[in-house]
Amino acid sequence: MNLKRILSCLCCLLCIISSRAQQTNLKYNEPHRPQLHFSPAARWMNDPNGMVYFQGTYHLFYQHFPGGTTWGPMHWGHATSKDLVHWQQKPIALYPDSLGYIFSGSAVADVNNTSGFGRKGQVPLVAIFTHHDPKGEKEGKDNFQNQSIAYSLDNGNTWTKYAGNPVVKNPGIRDFRDPKVMWFAAGKKWIMTLATKDRITFYSSPDLKNWKKESEFGEQRGAHGGVWECPDLFPLTLNGKTYWVLLVSINPGGPNGGSATQYFIGQFDGHTFKSDQQQTRWIDYGPDNYAGITWSNTGSRKIFLGWMSNWNYANEVPTDTWRNGATIPRDLSLVNINGQIHLTSQPSPELNKLAVKPITITASEIAKTGTLNITKHLKLPGQYALEFKVDKLNSYSIELSNDEGEKLILGYSKTEDRYFIDRTQAGISSFNPAFAGIAYAPRLTAAPSGDLKLVVDASSVELFADSGLSVMTSLVFPKKPYQQLVFKANRGTVVKHLLLTPMKSIW
Numbered sequence: 001m002n003l004k005r006i007l008s009c010l011c012c013l014l015c016i017i018s019s020r021a022q023q024t025n026l027k028y029n030e031p032h033r034p035q036l037h038f039s040p041a042a043r044w045m046n047d048p049n050g051m052v053y054f055q056g057t058y059h060l061f062y063q064h065f066p067g068g069t070t071w072g073p074m075h076w077g078h079a080t081s082k083d084l085v086h087w088q089q090k091p092i093a094l095y096p097d098s099l100g101y102i103f104s105g106s107a108v109a110d111v112n113n114t115s116g117f118g119r120k121g122q123v124p125l126v127a128i129f130t131h132h133d134p135k136g137e138k139e140g141k142d143n144f145q146n147q148s149i150a151y152s153l154d155n156g157n158t159w160t161k162y163a164g165n166p167v168v169k170n171p172g173i174r175d176f177r178d179p180k181v182m183w184f185a186a187g188k189k190w191i192m193t194l195a196t197k198d199r200i201t202f203y204s205s206p207d208l209k210n211w212k213k214e215s216e217f218g219e220q221r222g223a224h225g226g227v228w229e230c231p232d233l234f235p236l237t238l239n240g241k242t243y244w245v246l247l248v249s250i251n252p253g254g255p256n257g258g259s260a261t262q263y264f265i266g267q268f269d270g271h272t273f274k275s276d277q278q279q280t281r282w283i284d285y286g287p288d289n290y291a292g293i294t295w296s297n298t299g300s301r302k303i304f305l306g307w308m309s310n311w312n313y314a315n316e317v318p319t320d321t322w323r324n325g326a327t328i329p330r331d332l333s334l335v336n337i338n339g340q341i342h343l344t345s346q347p348s349p350e351l352n353k354l355a356v357k358p359i360t361i362t363a364s365e366i367a368k369t370g371t372l373n374i375t376k377h378l379k380l381p382g383q384y385a386l387e388f389k390v391d392k393l394n395s396y397s398i399e400l401s402n403d404e405g406e407k408l409i410l411g412y413s414k415t416e417d418r419y420f421i422d423r424t425q426a427g428i429s430s431f432n433p434a435f436a437g438i439a440y441a442p443r444l445t446a447a448p449s450g451d452l453k454l455v456v457d458a459s460s461v462e463l464f465a466d467s468g469l470s471v472m473t474s475l476v477f478p479k480k481p482y483q484q485l486v487f488k489a490n491r492g493t494v495v496k497h498l499l500l501t502p503m504k505s506i507w
Contacts, residue, residue, distance in 0.1 A: 003305070003504040004076075007366045009262075009297050011464070013166040017219075017394065022088065024084060028505070028507035030321055030322075031041070031458075032174055032318070032319055032324075032459040032460055032477055033187035033319075034183035034457050034459060034460065035326065035383045035457055035458055035505040035506065036085075036281060036328045036351070036354065036455065036457045036503055036505075037112070037325045037328060037384050037506075038060065038079060038087050038325055039322055039324070039325030040064060040077055040322050041089045042063070042066075042321050043065075043066050043067070043068060043069055043322060043323070043359055044064060044065040044068060044069050044071060044293065044323050045077065045322070045323065045324045045325060045326075046063040046307050046309070046324060047048055047062065047063045047104045047254050047291035047307050048060060048292065048293060048305050048306070048307060048326055049062055049076055049104050049106070049107075049128050050076060050093075050107035050129070050295050051106070051127060051293060051294070051295040051296065052107040052156075052295060052296045053296070053297045053298045053331060053394065054123075054125060054156070055108045055155060056082060057080050057155070058080065058081045058082070058084055058162070058363070059078070059079075059080055059107065059125075059134070060081070060087070061076045061077065061078050061093055061094075061127070061409070062076070062078075062079075062080070062209075062307075062326070063075075063076070063103070063104060064076065064077030064092065065074070065388035069313075069321070069322065069323040070162050070315045070323065071315055071362075071371075072103050072440075073134075074101040074102050074103055074132070075092050075093075075094060075101075075102055076092065076093040076094035076102050076127070076129070077093070077116075077392060078090040078093040080132070080156070082325050083350050084329045084348055084351075085329075085351060085353055085354055086351050086353075086506050087456075087479050093156070093159055093299070094159055096251055097131075098132065099144065099146070099148065099165060099166065099423050100132045100135075100144070100251060100445070101131070101132040101133075101134060102129055102131070102132075103131070103145070103177050104128060104130060104178040104229075104230055104493070105127060105128045105129030105130055105147075105178065105179050105182050106126070106129075106137070106180045106296065107125055107127040107128070107296065108126050108128070108208075108296050109123055109124075109125055109297045109351060109471060110123065110208065110469060111123050111125045113209045114190070114206060114208060114288075115151065115186065115208045117153070118346045118493075119373050122153045124151045124152065124209050125151065125152040125155070125156050126148060126149055126150070126151045126152075127150045127151070128148075128150075128167075128179045128181045128192065129150070129179065130145050130146070130147055130148075130176075130178060130179065130376070131145070131147070131148045131166055132145050132177070133379060141171075142172045142174050143172055143175065143176075144172035144174075145170055145174075145176040145177045146165075146168065146169050147166055147168035147177075147179050147186065147192070147194070148161065148162065148165035148167060149161075149162045149165065149167055149208055149209070150162060150442060152340055152463060156455045159408060166367055166441065167205075167209050167210070167211060168192070170280060170484065173197050174197065175194075175195065175197050175229075175303075175403065176194070177194070177229070178195045178229055179193070179229065180192070180193045180194075180230075180231055180232045180233065180298075181208070182294055184204075187204070187291075188206075188272035189205060189338070190204065190205045190208055191204055191208070191214075191233065191302045192204070192205065192211060193231045193232065193233040193246070194231070195227075195228045195229045195230065195231050197227060197228070198218065198219065198224055198230075199216050199217060199226065199228060200217045200218050200228065200273070201213060201215075201216050201246065202214040202215050202216070202233075202271070202273065204270070209434070211451055214272070214495075215272040215273070215471070216266075216273055217246070217272075217274075217275075217288055218248070221264070221266060221275070221380050222248065222262050222280050223250050223262050223280045224253065225250060225252055225253020226250050226251045226253040226371065227473045228248050228249070229248075229249045230248075230261075230292070230293060231246065231247060231249075231296055232293040233245070233247075233268065233273065234294055234379055235256070235268075235316050236300075236302060236332065236333060236334050237300065237334075237507075238333075238334040238335070238336065238341065239336070243265050243267070243334060243341055243399050244265070244268040244274055244353040245263055245265060245295075245334075245492050246263065246266065247262075247263050247266070247283065247293065248261065249262075249290055249292070251290065251366065252311070252312075254287070254290075254310075254347060255282055255285050256286065256287045256437075256439040256440065257287060257289035257310075257312060257373060257437075257500070258287060258310040258312035258313075259287075259291075259309075259310045259311045259312070259388075260284065260285075260289070260290065260293070260304065261282065261284060262283070262289060263281055263282070263283050263288065263343050264277050264281075265277055265281075265342075265343070266454070267459065280397055281342065281343070283304070283345060283421075284306065284345070284443075284471045284473065285439065285440065285441030285470065285471065285472050286421060286439055286462075286463070286471070286472035286474045287310050287439050287473075287474055287475075288308050288310050288460070288474050288475045289306040289307055289308060289471075289473040289481055290306060290307045290311070291306070291307045292306030292336040293305070294332065300405040301331065302331070302332040302333075302427040303330070303332070303348055304329070304330045304331075304332050304345060305329050306326065306327040306328050306461060307326060307327075308324065308325050308326055309324045309325075309475065310328045310475075312432060312434040312435070313409060313431060313432035313434055313435050316431040316432050317431065317477065318428050318431055318477050324479065326464065327473055328346060328347055328351060328455060328462060329347075330468075331346050331347075331349070332345055334487055335467070335469065337444060337469070340502055342469060344467060344468035344469050345441065345464065345468045345471045346464060346467070347385075347455060347462075351365070351385075351455075351503075353502045354500070354503040354504045354505075355385075355502075355503060356502040356503065357394040357502075358499050358500065358501040359378070359499070359500045359501070359502075360497075361374065361377055361392065361498040361500055362500070363487075363494075363495035363498045364492070366489050366493055366494075366495050367491065367493060367494055368495070369491065370488060370489055370490060371486065371487070371488050372486070372487040372488075372495075373484070373486050373487075374486065375483070375484050375485050375486070377487075377500055378485065378500055379501060379502070380482065380483050380484070380485065380489070381429065381482060381483065382503075383456060383483030383502075383503045384456055384498045384501055384503055385453065385454065385499075385501040385504070386452075386453070386454045386458070386485075386498075386499070386500055386501075387451070387452065387453050387498075387499050388446065388451065388452060388496065388497055388498040388499065389449065389451040389495075389497045390450050390451075390494065390495055391449050391494060391496065392448055392491070393412065393414070393447075393449060393450035393493070394490045394493050395412060395413050395415070395489070395490060396411045396487065396488065396490075396493065397411035397412040397487075397488045398408065398410055398411055398454065398486070398487055398488075399484070399485075399486045400426075400456070400461075400479045400482040401482055401483070401484045401486075402478055402479075402482050402483050402484070402486070403480070404478070404479050404480050405425075405427065406420070406425060406426055406427045406478045406479060406480075406482075408421070408423055408425075408427075408461065408476050408482065409421075410422065410448070410454070410461060410463060410474075412443070412452075413467070416440075417443050417471050418441060418442050418443055418467050418471060419441040419443065420438055420439065420440050420441070421438070421439045421461065421463065421474045423435070423436060423438075423474060423476050424436050424437060424438060425476045426477075426479070427479055428479060430484050435485070439473070439474060441465075441470045441472050442468055442470065443465070443466065444466065444470055445466050445469055447478065448460075450466060451465070451466060452464070452465050453465075458481070459475055459476055459477055460473065460476065461473075461476065462474075500503075
């Protein structure tokens with residue numbers, strides 16, 4: 001073993017010791033620590049990876065640097081859950097090696113043992129990820145990203161990298177990464193959806209080891225303000241018809257600046273993805289939902305999880321022992337709006353496991369005065385969900401504030417027919433000039449009635465309007481927790497089913 005290898009192993013060992021020490025001493029109550037969302041025990045996190053459901057357990061892997069709270073040599077962190085809300089932090093799953101850092105990817109349950117990795121009836125979990133060679137990148141090469149695999153025979157606790165890595169070699173494309181793999185039953189083959197610079201390339205394989213190129217999609221389609229990343233391809237059914245959904249993250253070029261995730265609705269035949277969608281559509285219009293993908297092996301149910309941050313400021317947000325986390329899990333479905341198929345997102349029902357006794361609030365004060373102080377119904381600070389419906393949608397706002405003079409305002413503008421989250425005065429923003437501002441989301445239905453569900457945590461708000469048709473996710477960093485919650489609307493507005501639900505911490 002040479003000196004370089006020894007130093008590398010020593011570095012990994014120190015990372016393990018540091019990470020476990022941080023986790024042992026952690027109480028998950030630091031300022032701005034999410035109480036409803038997954039965040040790493042310590043250090044850096046970005047993209048969710050390798051999400052697979054297997055034998056009653058949800059596995060979440062994620063881009064992780066155990067050596068610091070800013071982006072560094074990428075590992076796969078690991079956490080598991082039985083219910084999508086309570087998470088157990090696990091040891092690091094994949095470490096950098098001679099082929100490079102461990103960039104984003106996916107994982108599958110190879111139930112038919114097509115890979116041959118299974119032993120004595122044990123179903124292998126197979127991770128598919130990008131090996132990123134920093135040396136090759138520094139030297140200016142164009143083939144420093146390649147796709148590799150690893151397998152686990154003990155339910156994801158330990159992993160063995162395949163000796164034949166990489167399994168998909170780079171043909172000369174600088175951005176060649178983030179493989180999302182699914183089983184295409186009709187063709188009895190695996191499909192890899194891969195981000196390749198400014199488009200998506202599809203590959204197929206019978207065994208997860210040998211891959212061939214099938215087709216490309218995306219040239220001059222959708223948003224191209226930045227490089228395409230972290231794709232996902234899956235079917236959803238609406239009124240008995242199957243549609244295929246392609247998610248593509250883009251950075252920069254999001255609708256409110258920086259990072260965001262667009263989607264396409266179309267058809268996939270095992271070889272080619274086709275879509276007649278003309279407009280660019282976003283799974284989330286807020287500034288802080290990126291690189292999201294769905295869990296594999298969940299049948300017809302598609303559960304989405306995103307990285308709750310933005311590359312504009314992800315390395316700078318004001319947290320100390322850890323940095324960044326995930327959105328709440330969301331169930332995806334389709335809806336037909338005036339003949340066009342749209343993707344909707346709703347908080348996964350498992351979130352209800354955290355609910356304390358819901359409080360139904362009489363909102364007659366809004367019709368009389370235009371204002372309702374909800375604070376008296378809720379012990380603040382704390383995390384909660386707020387939801388309501390209106391038969392006739394007019395402008396309204398919801399204001400969260402504290403005695404520091406900080407306030408977060410969100411709501412709907414009838415004049416502009418759009419939703420908004422205004423964090424210009426919401427708290428700490430000096431760490432990056434791109435943070436403070438107002439984010440907007442268009443209303444995508446002309447229905448006269450409307451609804452809203454808002455999930456509020458220590459440092460985030462997630463807005464789901466019109467049954468998840470317009471969605472916004474936003475980080476916020478108040479100096480002190482918000483102590484006031486006030487609903488404002490036009491006089492005469494009749495608010496129905498106003499429900500306030502305090503939520504228990506997942507920790």
